[in-house]
Structure formats: structure tokens, C-alpha cells
Amino acid sequence: MLSIFIKMSANWKKAQASLKEAEKMRVEAELKNLKNQINPHFLLNTLNNVYSLIEFDKEKAQEAIQDLSKMLRYILYNQRDYVSIHEEVGFIMNYVKLMKIRLTDNNEIITDISVSESSTTQVTPLLFISLVENAFKHGISATDKGFIHISISEPESGIISCVISNSYHPKSDSDKSGSGIGLEQVSKRLELMYPNKYIWNNYITDNGATYVSNLTLYK
Amino acid sequence: MTLRCIIIDDEPLALNLLEKYVTQTPFLDFKGKFSNAAQALEFISSTNVDLVFVDIQMPELNGIDFSKMVKGKTKIIFTTAFSQYAVESYRVDAIDYLLKPFSYSDFLQAANKALNWYELSSQPNITSEEVSDNTKAADDSIFIKTGRKIIQLKYSSIIYIESMRDYVKIYITDSPHPIVCLARMKLIEHKLPEGYFIRVHRSYIVNKDKINFIENNCIIIGRMRIPVSDSYKNNLDLLLRKKQL
Numbered sequence: 001m002l003s004i005f006i007k008m009s010a011n012w013k014k015a016q017a018s019l020k021e022a023e024k025m026r027v028e029a030e031l032k033n034l035k036n037q038i039n040p041h042f043l044l045n046t047l048n049n050v051y052s053l054i055e056f057d058k059e060k061a062q063e064a065i066q067d068l069s070k071m072l073r074y075i076l077y078n079q080r081d082y083v084s085i086h087e088e089v090g091f092i093m094n095y096v097k098l099m100k101i102r103l104t105d106n107n108e109i110i111t112d113i114s115v116s117e118s119s120t121t122q123v124t125p126l127l128f129i130s131l132v133e134n135a136f137k138h139g140i141s142a143t144d145k146g147f148i149h150i151s152i153s154e155p156e157s158g159i160i161s162c163v164i165s166n167s168y169h170p171k172s173d174s175d176k177s178g179s180g181i182g183l184e185q186v187s188k189r190l191e192l193m194y195p196n197k198y199i200w201n202n203y204i205t206d207n208g209a210t211y212v213s214n215l216t217l218y219k
Numbered sequence: 220m221t222l223r224c225i226i227i228d229d230e231p232l233a234l235n236l237l238e239k240y241v242t243q244t245p246f247l248d249f250k251g252k253f254s255n256a257a258q259a260l261e262f263i264s265s266t267n268v269d270l271v272f273v274d275i276q277m278p279e280l281n282g283i284d285f286s287k288m289v290k291g292k293t294k295i296i297f298t299t300a301f302s303q304y305a306v307e308s309y310r311v312d313a314i315d316y317l318l319k320p321f322s323y324s325d326f327l328q329a330a331n332k333a334l335n336w337y338e339l340s341s342q343p344n345i346t347s348e349e350v351s352d353n354t355k356a357a358d359d360s361i362f363i364k365t366g367r368k369i370i371q372l373k374y375s376s377i378i379y380i381e382s383m384r385d386y387v388k389i390y391i392t393d394s395p396h397p398i399v400c401l402a403r404m405k406l407i408e409h410k411l412p413e414g415y416f417i418r419v420h421r422s423y424i425v426n427k428d429k430i431n432f433i434e435n436n437c438i439i440i441g442r443m444r445i446p447v448s449d450s451y452k453n454n455l456d457l458l459l460r461k462k463q464l
Contacts (some may be wrong), residue, residue, distance in 0.1 A: 006445035044300040044319075045230075054230035055239065102230050104254060141278065143255050170280070 001191055039133070046098050053101065064101060066185045067094040075126070081193075085115055085160060089123075089152055096150065107140055112151040121158050123217060124193040128152065128162045131213045137170040138211060139166025145154050158219035168204060168211040194218070220338060221248045222269040222330075227259045227285070228252075228298065229277040233319070237272055239299070240326045246334055256285035257385050270333045272317075275299040275308070286311045294336060296329050296407040336401060340385050361410055363389065363400050370398070374415045378440055380407060381423040390443075419455055427458065 053061035139148045148166040195219040225246045228234040239247045253259040275282035286295045297308045300319040308316045315329035360373045378390045382404040387395035438445040
């Protein structure tokens with residue numbers, strides 16, 4: 001009888017320990033996730049641009065600070081597994097607006113959002129942003145003309161399509177303008193959150209002039 | 220004195236602010252702005268430019284690589300949002316390094332450094348008035364500007380001084396590393412009292428007290444051999460005539 005009790009207590013202790021371990025891992029993963037989501041280069045570059053804007057266009061500077069606040073709030077206080085497509089689109093639009101103030105007139109940025117206002121579709125957060133970041137990283141040139149077209153739509157209820165095409169200016173390894181989650185991470189997250197429920201194609205077209213990333217998420 | 224100046228940054232807003240800073244600085248003569256370094260290089264090849272403000276992190280040609288391609292007297296001040304480039308910027312001998320976002324006063328401080336550099340390097344021979352002024356002051360030390368500090372050095376702590384183009388390296392007793400100072404040899408020679416020091420070469424001034432021995436037109440101090448050149452041999456001969464047994 002006593003031996004059974006001792007054994008049970010040992011098992012219980014073991015279970016407690018592994019529970020603690022799991023909790024620790026979860027917190028660590030969360031922290032790591034957070035670090036990945038806030039690209040320090042994006043943050044610093046945006047602050048620099050806002051600093052200049054204050055000199056030339058105070059209203060635009062205020063607007064930029066609001067956009068940045070919205071982005072930070074979304075990233076920092078939003079640890080849900082799924083968010084509404086509208087929240088996610090709003091986040092991407094804020095990001096695009098902030099990136100636009102850094103660019104020369106050489107670059108054309110077009111966003112085309114066609115998701116019905118009544119849509120209740122949920123998506124996993126901060127997935128599309130990696131594709132958008134990537135487009136800004138490779139689609140922009142200081143010398144040549146460049147473009148980025150971002151289209152997010154819901155062709156059928158519950159099905160979200162994100163198509164991003166951009167002019168292709170591959171950058172050297174020494175350039176550190178981008179970073180963020182990276183496309184490898186996107187792949188991992190898709191496998192985890194949308195197993196067998198997504199199609200993702202990346203390809204180069206127009207004789208190497210255009211890069212396209214086409215992601216569809218199914219119900 | 221005005222410095223002809225260009226600015227380079229791939230981000231238009233940063234470029235605009237920099238332009239404003241340059242144009243409101245009386246001693247800077249704004250010559251152009253460029254959103255990429257390659258265009259700026261082309262401009263420099265046909266126009267004299269004294270000072271370039273250049274962003275480090277740019278696509279295609281970055282600021283550090285750009286500065287390595289700039290030849291001649293053109294001086295560089297880097298601007299960047301990322302402090303990890305600081306070490307490399309010192310390696311390429313930049314005048315200064317501005318961390319974005321920087322205020323006009325930060326900017327002016329860096330620009331002043333460049334102005335000082337040019338004024339020092341174009342300074343004519345020192346006036347006799349200054350020299351006599353210097354000898355009157357019966358002290359035993361000199362003030363040396365190195366980096367952001369001005370330090371006081373006792374004459375007795377200076378072993379010898381070596382010139383490196385626009386800089387001098389001052390070897391001292393208390394440190395294995397020389398103190399580097401932006402100054403021409405002629406200037407520092409005049410500032411040092413004759414009783415203590417002797418110029419033995421275009422590139423060397425030696426503290427007389429530190430000489431161990433002289434051999435084959437070389438002065439030996441510890442492990443260091445300092446050459447005595449023909450044009451300065453007279454100085455040494457004079458000393459030896461007075462002091463040699």
C-alpha cells in the first residue's frame with residue numbers, strides 16, 4: 001500500500017515537472033516569437049523618417065506615429081492564434097503606409113483589398129506580413145523603377161487569397177534592410193496552422209523581372 | 220573657409236533633412252544630393268568635393284564601400300541608424316559618424332570637425348609671434364587633442380613622435396600604444412620646446428633624454444631604431460658638439 005503511494009507520488013512529481021517544463025517552453029517560444037515579429041530595422045528606420053517628417057510635414061508625422069502605435073499595439077498585445085481578416089488587413093495597410101514614406105517616387109505601391117465588410121473569416125496573425133516585407137525587400141530599388149502590388153481577397157466565403165507581385169531587384173547578402181520572420185518561418189507556420197489547407201506558390205516571371213507570391217488559405 | 224559638400228541617402232526624407240542642415244550651415248557649400256552612391260562617385264570624379272555625408276546602409280553600393288572608392292582629399296562623415304557599423308567606419312578613417320536620427324547640433328559638431336581638419340591641414344607656417352609666446356610660457360607639458368579628448372602630456376613622458384601624413388603618433392612612456400593626433404609635424408615641432416626635443420627626420424621628433432645611443436645614423440631608444448636623415452643631421456650634430464665628451 002505504502003509502495004503504491006510512493007510510486008504515485010513520484011509519478012505525480014514527474015508529471016508536475018514536465019508540466020513546468022512545457023510552460024517554460026511555451027513562454028520562451030512566445031518571447032522568441034515576439035522578437036521575430038518586431039523587426040528592429042523597420043522600427044528604427046521608421047522613427048528616423050518620422051523625425052524628418054516633423055521638420056517638413058507635421059500632420060504626416062502625426063499620422064505616421066499613429067500608424068506605428070497601431071502596429072505595435074497589434075503585435076504586442078495580441079497573442080491570439082486567430083484574428084479577424086479585417087484586423088490583419090488593417091495591420092498590413094499600416095505597414096505599407098509607413099514603408100511608403102521612405103520611398104522615392106520611382107516606386108509604385110498598389111494595394112487592392114476586396115474582403116466584404118461583413119466577412120467573419122479568421123486567419124492566423126502576422127502571416128501575410130512576411131510576404132509583404134519580402135516584397136519591400138526585393139521589390140524596391142533606389143535607382144530603377146519598381147512596383148509592388150498587394151492584393152488580398154475572399155473569392156469564396158472562408159477562402160482568403162493573398163497575391164503579391166513585385167519588380168525583382170535581388171539584393172546582395174551584405175544588405176540588411178529586411179529580416180523579420182522570413183519565408184522559411186512562413187512555411188513552418190502554414191504547416192502548423194493550415195495543414196493540407198493552403199496552397200502557396202512563389203515564382204519569378206516576365207523574364208526575371210517580376211516576383212510573385214501567391215498564397216491561398218482554405219477553410 | 221568653406222567646404223564643398225554633397226549628401227547621399229537612399230531615403231528621400233533623410234536626404235531632405237540633411238540638405239536643410241547643410242544649407243543652413245554657413246561654412247558648407249551645398250553641391251548636390253544623391254539617392255545612390257554610384258551617381259555620387261561619378262559626380263566626385265568630375266567635381267571637387269571636400270566633404271561627403273553618406274548613409275551606410277543602402278542597396279547596391281553601400282556607404283562603407285563608397286568611402287573606400289573615394290580618392291584624394293575628400294573627407295567622409297557617415298550617417299546610419301545602426302550602431303554596429305561604428306567600428307568599420309573608424310577603420311576607413313572617417314571624420315565622424317552620425318547616428319540617426321541626429322539633431323542639427325549633432326550635425327554641426329561633426330561638420331566642425333571636418334572644418335577643423337581642413338583648416339589645420341592648410342595652415343601656413345606658424346607665426347613668429349606664436350612661437351615666442353610659446354617659449355615664454357615656462358611649463359613642462361603640452362595639450363594634445365586626440366579623438367574627442369584633449370589630454371595633457373608631460374614633456375618627460377613623450378619618447379618620440381612619428382608623423383603619418385596628416386596625423387602624428389606620439390609614443391609615450393605610460394602606454395604601449397601611441398596617442399594619435401590630427402596635426403602636422405611642423406606644428407607640433409614648433410609647439411615643443413627646443414631644449415627637450417630634437418627633429419631628426421622628416422617623420423621623427425625625439426625626446427633628447429630618451430636616447431640610449433646613436434649608431435649608423437640611427438637613434439636607438441629601447442628597441443626602437445629611429446633614422447636620422449641627412450637634412451636633419453645638423454640638429455643632431457649641434458647637440459653632440461655641445462654635449463659629447
